[in-house]
Amino acid sequence: MEYGEINRIFEENDKFLILTHKSPDGDTLGSGFGLCYFLRDMGKLANVVNSDGFPDRYDFMYAEYKDQDFEPEFIIAVDIADVTLMGSGLAKYQQEGMVDLCIDHHISNKHYAKLTHVEGQTAAAAHILYKIFKESGRKLRDITAKCLYTGIATDTGCFKYENTTPETHMAAAELMAYDIDFANVNRKMFDVKSKGRLKVEQAVTGSMEYYLNDKCAMITITTELMEKCGADPAEFDGLASIPLSAEGVVIGITVKQRHKNVYKISVRTTEEMDASAFCGLFGGGGHIRAAGCEIRGSLEDVKALLIEKAGQVLGI
Known part of the structure; x- marks a missing residue:
């Protein structure tokens, strides 16, 4: 879809509901609230929803x-x-034909919506929205710019991931020209951690496991560990980068327990391996260097399956 077509959709409709994914991160919330404020500034009715609520760390x-009180159209x-990434709280929107438009940057997008706009080479969904908003010619409020900047910064790891392009930096620079206190956003997103989060980092780093001639590193985060450390599950953005930080590792795997026998898998890889293709083996997907999936079973079985498939992909 062209940006002009999407802006026409914004013009021609009046009551919008914006869906964000479960276990929300800075990009889905930055995109969701950025779009909400943009639509409200157009005089439209708009709400943002999430299956897991909105984490405190994004309260700014x-x-x-x-x-707002209305029936979405x-x-x-x-x-x-x-649709599985919407979570149980948004189950009714997972039915075929319920979503009118999807704006996304994942190459693994399943095209479940009536209309889909995907830019797989764009670092963040928030960046796509910024390009759409620019095309409209409408001036953004500072809060809208702050949301979009947050989405871009978090999905690029503060601009250090290889999905960062010159265009990404230029978009961020333009958003920084607004009154958004970007330094404080970056500090809150990347530097400030609760005591519980620091305890979890210490625990998983100390117990990190290595497999396949040390080319695969894995950390495990159980609900028991989170409870023991007193950490909120919403605080775990960024932990997935820990396994890949070990020298010589090609694939870093984070196994995080969601419920009994249900595990969220986050994968990070070097240029030697496609993370999205690997997670696709388990029904997931994402980006070439960062992807995820969900696997059911005992912790031992889940880990064994991941190691087996990683070994097959690596030829070990």
Whole structure:
């Protein structure tokens, strides 16, 4: 879809519901709230929903947000590659034909919406929205710019991941020209951690396991560990980068327990391996260097399966 077509959709409809993915991160929330504020500034009605609620660490994006009372007429999913990523709280929107438009940057997008706009080479969904907003010619409020900047910064690892391009930097620079206190955003997103989060980092780093001639590193985060450390599950953005930080590792795997016998898998890889293709073996997907999936079973079985498939891909 062309940006002009998407802007026409914004113009021609009045009541929007914006869906964000479960276990929300900075990009899905930055995209969701950025779009919500943009639509409200057009005089439209718009709400943002999430299956797991909105984590406190992102409260600077939604501090002034209040739900509006209306029945949605147009449903937009942002940064959601697959309906299963909506979570149980948004189950009714997972039915075929429920989502009118999906705006996403994952190459593994399942094209479940009536209309889909995917830019697999763009670093963040928030960057796509910024390009759409620029095309409209409308001026953004500072809060909208702050949301979009947060989405771009978090999905690029503060601009250090290889999905960062010159275009990414230029978009970020333009958003920094607004009154957004970007230094404080970056500090809150990347430097400030709770005591519980630091305890978890210490625990998983100390117990990291190596496989396949040390080309695969794995950390495990159980609900028991989270409870023991007193950490909120919403605080775990960025932990997935720990296994790949070990020298010589080609694939870093983070196994995080969601429920009994249900595990969220986050994969990070070097240029020697396609993370999205690997997670696709388990029904997941994402980006070439960062992807995820969900696997059911005992912890031992889940780990054994991941190691087996990684060995097959690596030829070990």
